[in-house]
Amino acid sequence: MSVHAKLAALGIALPRATAPVAAFVPAVRTGNLIFVSGHIARRDGAVVAGKLGADLTTAQGRDAARGIAVDLLGTLHAAAGDLDRVERIVKLLVLVNCTPDFTEAHLVANGASELLNEVLGPAGAHARSAFGVAQVPLGSCVEIELVAQVR
C-alpha cells in the first residue's frame, strides 16, 4: 500500500505546506537529507498550549505529538516533492513543554513515532531523543523537529 493510500486509510489529510516565514524556512535539503524545522502543536490553526504535568495529561500530549507528526509529513511532502520519495525517517527531536517533575516525555513522543510507523512502515523506523524543556514558542505543549532521507 502506498504512503498516500495509508494516509487515506487512516483518514489523515496532509496539511498544505507551511507558509514560508520571515526569518527561517520550514525545511532545507542537503544532499539526500532533509532537515525539517521544529513544528509546534496546532489544532484548527490554534496553538495547543500548556504544560505536561500541569495543564495536559500524558494522553493529551501524545495526541498533540501525533498531530505534529502529521504536520511534519505535510512539510516533508512539500520539501521532497512527494512523500513517496522519503526513504527513511532518520531522527526526531521531541521537546515536551513540562513541569520539572514530569518524567514521561517518551510516552508523549510515542504519539509522533507511532504515527510515522503507521504511515511509512519500515521507512518510518527512526532514531529519537525526547526530553522536557522549560518552554516552547507560543506556549505550545510539544515541539518536534525531524531529519529524513529522500531519494
Added chain:
Amino acid sequence: MSVHAKLAALGIALPRATAPVAAFVPAVRTGNLIFVSGHIARRDGAVVAGKLGADLTTAQGRDAARGIAVDLLGTLHAAAGDLDRVERIVKLLVLVNCTPDFTEAHLVANGASELLNEVLGPAGAHARSAFGVAQVPLGSCVEIELVAQVR
C-alpha cells in the same frame, strides 16, 4: 556582493576562531556538512548571563542571539577554510535560558536568523528549532548550534 563585503557593510568583524578546548572541538566536518558546537553569548569576552523572562528583555536576548551568530560565522570561516565556501546554512538549534513562562524563544532566535540572512542572502535561509531550556553553561542567556553545507 561577497560575504566578506556584506560583513564589512554591516560593520561586523569576524572573531578569531575559537581556541580548541580540551574535551571537544568547535566544529567537525563530515562530507560536505559542518556541525558547529553550541556557542554561548559573549560580549568583549564576558558571558552574557541571565534568564529571559526574568533578567533580560526579549530585545536583549535577540541582540545576544545576533552576537552568537557572528561568533558562529567566525567558527564556520575557520572550519570551512573561508566563509565563501559556505553553500547553505542548513539548520540552527537555538536554546533560550528562560523562566518556565517565557514563550518568545522564537523572537529571541530571530536575532541569529536575521543576521545569517543579512550576511549570506539566500544561502542563509535555514531550518530552525528554538525552545526554552532550564539552564545553559556558565549561565549564558542563549546557546546556538549550527549545521552548514560547504563546497
Added chain:
Amino acid sequence: MSVHAKLAALGIALPRATAPVAAFVPAVRTGNLIFVSGHIARRDGAVVAGKLGADLTTAQGRDAARGIAVDLLGTLHAAAGDLDRVERIVKLLVLVNCTPDFTEAHLVANGASELLNEVLGPAGAHARSAFGVAQVPLGSCVEIELVAQVR
C-alpha cells in the same frame, strides 16, 4: 592500539546492543552517518535518576555521562558492524536534568567527551552542545544523543 584494545585497557566492557523498542530504534544509518538515539543513564540496568543542582553533584553527573558514553559506544558498535569502522564522532547533544540555577552542564558533559577521546583518540574529537533541561524520560539525570561517521 585498536579501539577494542583501548576499551580493554580501560577495563570497559561494551554493553550488549540495546534491545529494539516499539516506537523507535536505537540508531539509524544514512549514507556514512549514524544517528544514535538519546540514551539515558543506567547502572546495572537501573536508571540513574535525579537533578543536578539538587540530588546529584557535578562529579556524579559526570560519572553518569561517562557511563552513557560507554552505552552509546555499544549501540554504535552494533549499528556500524564494529566499532573499528567508526571514522569520527561528529557531534554530541548532552541534556542535563537540572534545577534552573545549575550552570555546569558543560562539566557534566565532559564525562562523556573525555571517555570518547580516551577510547577513540583523534576520531573521538567531536562537536558538542550541552545544556540544562526541565526533565528527562524516567527521571534520568542525563541524556545524550550522538552522530558518528563510519566507513
